[in-house]
Amino acid sequence: MPWKEPGKGDKDPWKSNGQQPPDLEEIFSNVSRRLQSLFGGGGRQSGDSGGEGRKGSGGAFSLIVLLAILWVAFDSVHIIDEAEQGVVLRFGKYVRTLNPGINMTLPRPFEVLKKVNISNVRDVEDRGHMLTEDENLVEFIYKVQYRINNAQHFLFKVRDPEITLRQAAESALRESVGTNKLDAILEGNARTKVRIETQRVLQETLDLYEAGLQVTEFNLVDVNVPMQVREAYSDVIRAREDRERFIEEARVHANSVIPDARGKAARIEQEASGYKASTIALAEGEASRFSQVLTEYKQAPEVTRKRLYLETMENVMANNRKVFLDVDSSGNILYLPLDGSGADVPLIPPAKSPVGTNSDGQDRTADKRASGREARR
Numbered sequence: 511m512p513w514k515e516p517g518k519g520d521k522d523p524w525k526s527n528g529q530q531p532p533d534l535e536e537i538f539s540n541v542s543r544r545l546q547s548l549f550g551g552g553g554r555q556s557g558d559s560g561g562e563g564r565k566g567s568g569g570a571f572s573l574i575v576l577l578a579i580l581w582v583a584f585d586s587v588h589i590i591d592e593a594e595q596g597v598v599l600r601f602g603k604y605v606r607t608l609n610p611g612i613n614m615t616l617p618r619p620f621e622v623l624k625k626v627n628i629s630n631v632r633d634v635e636d637r638g639h640m641l642t643e644d645e646n647l648v649e650f651i652y653k654v655q656y657r658i659n660n661a662q663h664f665l666f667k668v669r670d671p672e673i674t675l676r677q678a679a680e681s682a683l684r685e686s687v688g689t690n691k692l693d694a695i696l697e698g699n700a701r702t703k704v705r706i707e708t709q710r711v712l713q714e715t716l717d718l719y720e721a722g723l724q725v726t727e728f729n730l731v732d733v734n735v736p737m738q739v740r741e742a743y744s745d746v747i748r749a750r751e752d753r754e755r756f757i758e759e760a761r762v763h764a765n766s767v768i769p770d771a772r773g774k775a776a777r778i779e780q781e782a783s784g785y786k787a788s789t790i791a792l793a794e795g796e797a798s799r800f801s802q803v804l805t806e807y808k809q810a811p812e813v814t815r816k817r818l819y820l821e822t823m824e825n826v827m828a829n830n831r832k833v834f835l836d837v838d839s840s841g842n843i844l845y846l847p848l849d850g851s852g853a854d855v856p857l858i859p860p861a862k863s864p865v866g867t868n869s870d871g872q873d874r875t876a877d878k879r880a881s882g883r884e885a886r887r
Contacts, residue, residue: 648733683708
């Protein structure tokens with residue numbers, strides 16, 4: 511209200527202007543009279559002191575009843591949100607669980623309602639050192655995301671659900687890590703497997719404890735060896751990388767050498783097959799020729815023997831660069847080819863002796879020498 515109003519003059523809120531504050535007794539008596547009128551006691555009048563005492567006590571009782579009714583109405587009606595569940599306790603003992611909406615309970619201290627948020631996703635982060643299958647120590651930093659799926663179990667089945675969750679998560683992670691080797695975990699091949707297996711074992715453990723928790727996600731934030739051995743393990747990793755590099759280089763070299771070696775082997779096999787076929791064919795031809803010569807030799811031994819001798823001498827002298835001619839009527843003559851080769855230069859025929867020829871023009875001296883060589887054989 512403004513201090514100055516038209517027609518009412520100045521009003522200072524800090525000054526009472528001679529007015530006294532309201533009497534509290536008068537206020538309570540007015541409330542009491544109204545309550546008595548509501549409960550049927552307003553028409554009763556008495557002039558004695560006993561009547562006035564009963565009238566005052568009745569007003570106080572009516573006030574208490576009114577306050578009790580208001581308290582019951584206020585403490586018995588509850589509105590539970592969609593993301594919550596209500597747990598009702600009667601004298602400290604669990605009675606029922608209330609779903610979202612408007613619900614009724616007995617007022618306190620008969621029944622107590624506890625609201626639990628079951629849709630909020632919470633998380634717990636922890637770390638630990640664990641042994642792998644090959645007895646190596648590895649350090650894990652992991653995070654568990656969870657929510658409450660049963661308000662009764664969450665409040666009453668375990669003493670501290672978060673501590674229980676931490677301990678169960680560490681136990682499940684140890685079980686999963688103990689079945690995998692360090693290299694597979696650090697290189698990422700088995701990390702996904704460890705994460706999935708740990709979440710499964712953790713949820714089974716929480717269900718066995720009836721903790722009322724639902725694991726929504728289990729993540730490995732960091733996986734590494736402890737700081738005390740990290741440098742040594744870095745050397746191991748570098749050695750492993752060098753090994754892989756050497757293996758790859760050897761594989762590349764093998765891919766370049768092996769096809770060449772296989773080609774050479776195939777070529778040698780083909781040459782060997784050709785040589786085998788030519789040698790067999792040559793041997794078969796020689797054998798056939800020898801058989802034919804043998805047949806001719808049986809029919810005319812002298813002629814065949816002489817023909818073989820002449821053919822042999824022809825082959826020998828055809829490749830000789832120095833030729834000696836032995837003629838009965840003359841001395842030894844040395845023939846030296848001037849071009850340096852004796853294969854393409856025709857041999858000078860020996861001079862015929864004026865005597866010693868047979869009827870068909872052949873040299874009898876040569877026949878005699880041939881007969882002498884055959885006799886010596």
